[in-house]
Amino acid sequence: MNGGYYYFEPLLPSLSLDEERSMRKCYGRVFLSLAVYTVCAILVILILELGVLLFLGDKAMEFLSGDIFLWGSQVLSMYVIAFPVLWLIVRPLPKKRAARSKISVEEFVVLFLISEAIMLVGSMISTAITSALSGALGYEIEDSTSELIMNSPEWLIILVAVVLGPVFEELIFRKLFIDATSRYGDRLAVIVSAVSFGIFHGNFSQFIYAGALGLVLGYLYVKTRNILYPIALHVLMNLIGTAPAVFAKDSIARLEELAEATEISGEEAIAMLGDSMTVMGISLVQYVLAALGIVAFVVVLRRGLIKLPDNTYERTNSEGEPELLTVPRGQAAKCVCLSVGAVLFLITVVIEFVLSILPA
Numbered sequence: 001m002n003g004g005y006y007y008f009e010p011l012l013p014s015l016s017l018d019e020e021r022s023m024r025k026c027y028g029r030v031f032l033s034l035a036v037y038t039v040c041a042i043l044v045i046l047i048l049e050l051g052v053l054l055f056l057g058d059k060a061m062e063f064l065s066g067d068i069f070l071w072g073s074q075v076l077s078m079y080v081i082a083f084p085v086l087w088l089i090v091r092p093l094p095k096k097r098a099a100r101s102k103i104s105v106e107e108f109v110v111l112f113l114i115s116e117a118i119m120l121v122g123s124m125i126s127t128a129i130t131s132a133l134s135g136a137l138g139y140e141i142e143d144s145t146s147e148l149i150m151n152s153p154e155w156l157i158i159l160v161a162v163v164l165g166p167v168f169e170e171l172i173f174r175k176l177f178i179d180a181t182s183r184y185g186d187r188l189a190v191i192v193s194a195v196s197f198g199i200f201h202g203n204f205s206q207f208i209y210a211g212a213l214g215l216v217l218g219y220l221y222v223k224t225r226n227i228l229y230p231i232a233l234h235v236l237m238n239l240i241g242t243a244p245a246v247f248a249k250d251s252i253a254r255l256e257e258l259a260e261a262t263e264i265s266g267e268e269a270i271a272m273l274g275d276s277m278t279v280m281g282i283s284l285v286q287y288v289l290a291a292l293g294i295v296a297f298v299v300v301l302r303r304g305l306i307k308l309p310d311n312t313y314e315r316t317n318s319e320g321e322p323e324l325l326t327v328p329r330g331q332a333a334k335c336v337c338l339s340v341g342a343v344l345f346l347i348t349v350v351i352e353f354v355l356s357i358l359p360a
Helices: 015-063 067-090 104-138 144-150 154-184 186-200 206-225 228-241 241-245 249-260 266-303 329-337 342-356
Strands: 313-316 320-323
Touching: 015 067, 015 154, 015 186, 015 342, 067 154, 104 206, 104 228, 104 266, 154 186, 154 206, 154 228, 154 313, 186 206, 186 313, 186 329, 186 342, 206 228, 228 241
Parallel strands: none
Antiparallel strands: 313 320
16 A cells, blocks of 8 residues: 555556467467477388388398488488478468577687586486486386487488487477567577477487577577577587597497406407597596586676577557567466467377387
């Protein structure tokens, strides 16, 4: 009460029913495209496997477990067939147009170091979650992605995991999705894109650090509106993340073999020492970069060097003049989560996560 009058906080402006319906349709279509993308990719792989079984007969299992089929089926299903389908679903949505800008080398290096810290901390958390689930379920949950990378030729790892994967993922989650949804607020678009990116991986080993990394990649995109920057950072992160498989795979394999041996010769001991130094050297570089990333994050946070993306929605008021509006959180949450597309995407994600923890 103030001077005999009750004081009420002014009500925040909210979306009209038509605007709310449009926002829900926008996010619903984005989630629907992800659900269709996932189902389409799985169906293509199943059709390929069935075709191999029919044509190769007894020799089919050997071919199906080979590197060429495992990687080739992923490229064909996800990038050649499913990606165009996803693009066709998202394409009709209105896009927010913004001018491109550049980022300095220093800023890019800082974001890279922060991303390294995110990857390390996120990997530790994911490992702890996976270990807890393994203990609760009574068997070890396998990381099929890591196993595939460790057992594949270096050129295939670089081509698919380091080049094609980052390029297409950035086109989907940053270029297509953020362009379509950021008209309702860049910040909300970045957060939803990052969360979707994390859970899209469909397993407990990657979703935390992938989602956190998605925040950095999304920030980088809305800051520059140039998809080449997040692609470059994503490629760099995947290269460093797969470095043990690319540069020290043979060393790790020899160490595992020597660990199982009861007796080690002099030559084997020398080889083991060299292999250990190789693996430790790569790990040390990753830990040093992560430590620098933590320092960089603290400095950036204290000095306010990184500004959060804008979270305003521009609309025309009743007088025909443009006005900026921040969509209320409750209304934003309802528009993002309550749609057929969101439900379908959630169903596909739950199925993927359940399948990822089942015994092989």
